[in-house]
Amino acid sequence: MTPDTAGAAAERAAADDAVTCTGLAHAFGGTKAVDGLDLAVGPGEVFGLLGPNGAGKTTAIRCITTLLPVPAGMVRVFGHDPARDRMAVRRLLGYVPQQLSADAALTGRENVTLFARVFDVPRRERAARVAQALAAVDLTDAADRLAKTYSGGMIRRLELAQALVSAPRLLILDEPTIGLDPIARTGVWEHINAVRAATGMTVLVTTHYMDEADQYCDRVGLMHRGRIRALGTPAELRQGLGERRRAQGAPATDPPPTLEDVFRDVAGSGLDDTSGDFRDVRSTRRTAHRLG
Amino acid sequence: MSEAPAAPPTVSAEPAGESGIGLLVRPPRPRAGWRLLPARVAAMCAVELQKLRHDRTELYTRAVQPALWLLIFGQTFTRIRAIPTGGIPYIDFMAPGIIAQSAMFIAIFYGIQIIWERDAGVLNKLLVTPTPRSALVTGKAFAAGVKSLIQAIVVIVIAALLGVALTWNPLRLLGVAAAVILGSAFFSCLSMTIAGIVLSRDRLMGIGQAITMPLFFGSNALYPVAVMPGWLQAVSKANPLSYQVDALRGLLLGTSAHLALDFVVLVVAAALGITAASGLLGRLAR
Numbered sequence: 001m002t003p004d005t006a007g008a009a010a011e012r013a014a015a016d017d018a019v020t021c022t023g024l025a026h027a028f029g030g031t032k033a034v035d036g037l038d039l040a041v042g043p044g045e046v047f048g049l050l051g052p053n054g055a056g057k058t059t060a061i062r063c064i065t066t067l068l069p070v071p072a073g074m075v076r077v078f079g080h081d082p083a084r085d086r087m088a089v090r091r092l093l094g095y096v097p098q099q100l101s102a103d104a105a106l107t108g109r110e111n112v113t114l115f116a117r118v119f120d121v122p123r124r125e126r127a128a129r130v131a132q133a134l135a136a137v138d139l140t141d142a143a144d145r146l147a148k149t150y151s152g153g154m155i156r157r158l159e160l161a162q163a164l165v166s167a168p169r170l171l172i173l174d175e176p177t178i179g180l181d182p183i184a185r186t187g188v189w190e191h192i193n194a195v196r197a198a199t200g201m202t203v204l205v206t207t208h209y210m211d212e213a214d215q216y217c218d219r220v221g222l223m224h225r226g227r228i229r230a231l232g233t234p235a236e237l238r239q240g241l242g243e244r245r246r247a248q249g250a251p252a253t254d255p256p257p258t259l260e261d262v263f264r265d266v267a268g269s270g271l272d273d274t275s276g277d278f279r280d281v282r283s284t285r286r287t288a289h290r291l292g
Numbered sequence: 293m294s295e296a297p298a299a300p301p302t303v304s305a306e307p308a309g310e311s312g313i314g315l316l317v318r319p320p321r322p323r324a325g326w327r328l329l330p331a332r333v334a335a336m337c338a339v340e341l342q343k344l345r346h347d348r349t350e351l352y353t354r355a356v357q358p359a360l361w362l363l364i365f366g367q368t369f370t371r372i373r374a375i376p377t378g379g380i381p382y383i384d385f386m387a388p389g390i391i392a393q394s395a396m397f398i399a400i401f402y403g404i405q406i407i408w409e410r411d412a413g414v415l416n417k418l419l420v421t422p423t424p425r426s427a428l429v430t431g432k433a434f435a436a437g438v439k440s441l442i443q444a445i446v447v448i449v450i451a452a453l454l455g456v457a458l459t460w461n462p463l464r465l466l467g468v469a470a471a472v473i474l475g476s477a478f479f480s481c482l483s484m485t486i487a488g489i490v491l492s493r494d495r496l497m498g499i500g501q502a503i504t505m506p507l508f509f510g511s512n513a514l515y516p517v518a519v520m521p522g523w524l525q526a527v528s529k530a531n532p533l534s535y536q537v538d539a540l541r542g543l544l545l546g547t548s549a550h551l552a553l554d555f556v557v558l559v560v561a562a563a564l565g566i567t568a569a570s571g572l573l574g575r576l577a578r
Contacts (some may be wrong), residue, residue: 107346118422
């Protein structure tokens with residue numbers, strides 16, 4: 001799709017990236033949740049925004065998705081500034097929030113149809129489009145059951161179908177696998193990847209599961225206290241730390257560092273004093289389970 | 293249940309267009325500005341009807357109270373003849389009031405659903421669609437109206453069974469539907485506005501309980517304005533429920549009513565409600 005708006009040259013330069021954040025900042029009262037976030041997500045890549053609870057990931061996502069007001073110039077989505085043209089940004093987005101947010105009192109098909117309607121899918125292709133979205137996440141057989149009978153993994157896939165039905169160019173997933181069992185997590189990721197491969201859409205995902213990010217993301221940004229502390233492909237970041245450690249005299253027999261080691265390295269000693277150790281993952285999963 | 297699929301998804305015996313992913317790479321064309329609002333209203337109303345189709349329990353349980361009002365209160369006071377009704381049986385006089393009351397009771401707690409949707413993340417997801425806040429609130433308001441209308445139909449049937457002489461003129465019934473929907477749009481927006489202020493289900497429940505009875509008794513639903521003390525007449529004049537009841541009475545029973553004024557007040561009240569609730573919706577999205 002080419003931007004058909006008569007954009008200036010500057011607009012076109014920013015339009016090369018799917019998402020750019022320039023010094024993005026957002027504070028709740030005195031708490032700076034996002035504090036000078038710089039980020040560029042290329043078109044078609046799966047970009048993982050990683051960090052512990054309280055790192056500012058969700059707030060950053062809410063700024064990009066127009067849920068929180070941002071000053072002009074801080075965020076671009078395919079060249080559109082949410083501060084100036086909120087509706088244009090929303091038309092490009094598919095958004096799956098952190099909670100399991102399908103409407104339990106509707107069937108799977110009705111849940112997806114609602115989003116087809118609010119994205120102005122014309123009536124004549126609505127049913128076919130909804131069927132394709134449900135098929136893409138393997139929910140065709142369960143489509144006419146109420147969502148309250150779905151498992152957590154099925155609800156996540158249903159939400160994915162809700163986001164896909166409008167053919168977004170940017171899919172934003174906030175902790176998509178939180179509270180799911182390992183098999184369901186794999187299932188959700190495989191569907192994300194299959195859809196990405198088939199449509200070429202850009203995926204921006206937040207997670208605090210470093211192993212998932214390592215396996216499924218093209219590039220990751222490690223976020224801590226409202227800022228990106230390290231950026232690159234998972235392999236680059238791991239190798240970088242390994243080389244630094246060897247240069248500091250670590251024996252070559254040491255096991256190669258994991259992405260979590262990279263994170264501990266860049267976050268330094270500050271990791272444990274705020275809300276976010278990785279141990280919190282367990283309590284978050286409990287919360288997510290309760291919500292689901 | 294959460295199996296990991298390996299092969300590409302297979303679709304059941306559907307025509308070629310239903311399988312594959314072809315449609316999911318073409319973004320739909322945006323609707324023209326003026327068609328956006330009716331489309332969103334239709335989408336929200338459709339959801340409400342689908343929910344009612346899946347679970348009708350609420351429809352039945354909510355019919356109990358108006359039935360009791362009509363059966364016990366209505367029949368007793370028809371015998372006592374304590375309230376001047378201008379020559380019609382009291383149960384006929386109060387039937388439109390009970391219809392309006394049961395519709396209002398549904399609408400006044402509609403904000404609870406908004407808070408539930410906020411807690412479940414549904415509201416955020418809707419706010420990230422190309423739907424302006426005012427269109428979302430208008431859609432919700434009319435969805436509440438549709439829900440109330442179905443409730444009103446149930447009460448009208450109960451009233452007819454109890455022998456209330458109602459009109460069956462389709463034009464007048466259309467007017468009844470409009471009055472019920474507009475009134476419910478106002479009361480649901482009042483509820484969503486309060487939801488936007490108090491931000492919690494429990495507090496909204498409390499406030500809802502506290503205001504429904506004053507709104508009901510401070511209206512002409514049970515007795516004509518003429519028999520009220522002066523201060524209550526003033527309350528009734530400022531109460532949109534009175535205008536709704538007046539319109540329903542005029543349309544259903546053919547008594548003298550101020551239909552033009554009634555509908556103007558209901559439309560203005562609904563518009564003000566939508567404006568207020570849209571303004572406060574952002575507080576729920578934070």
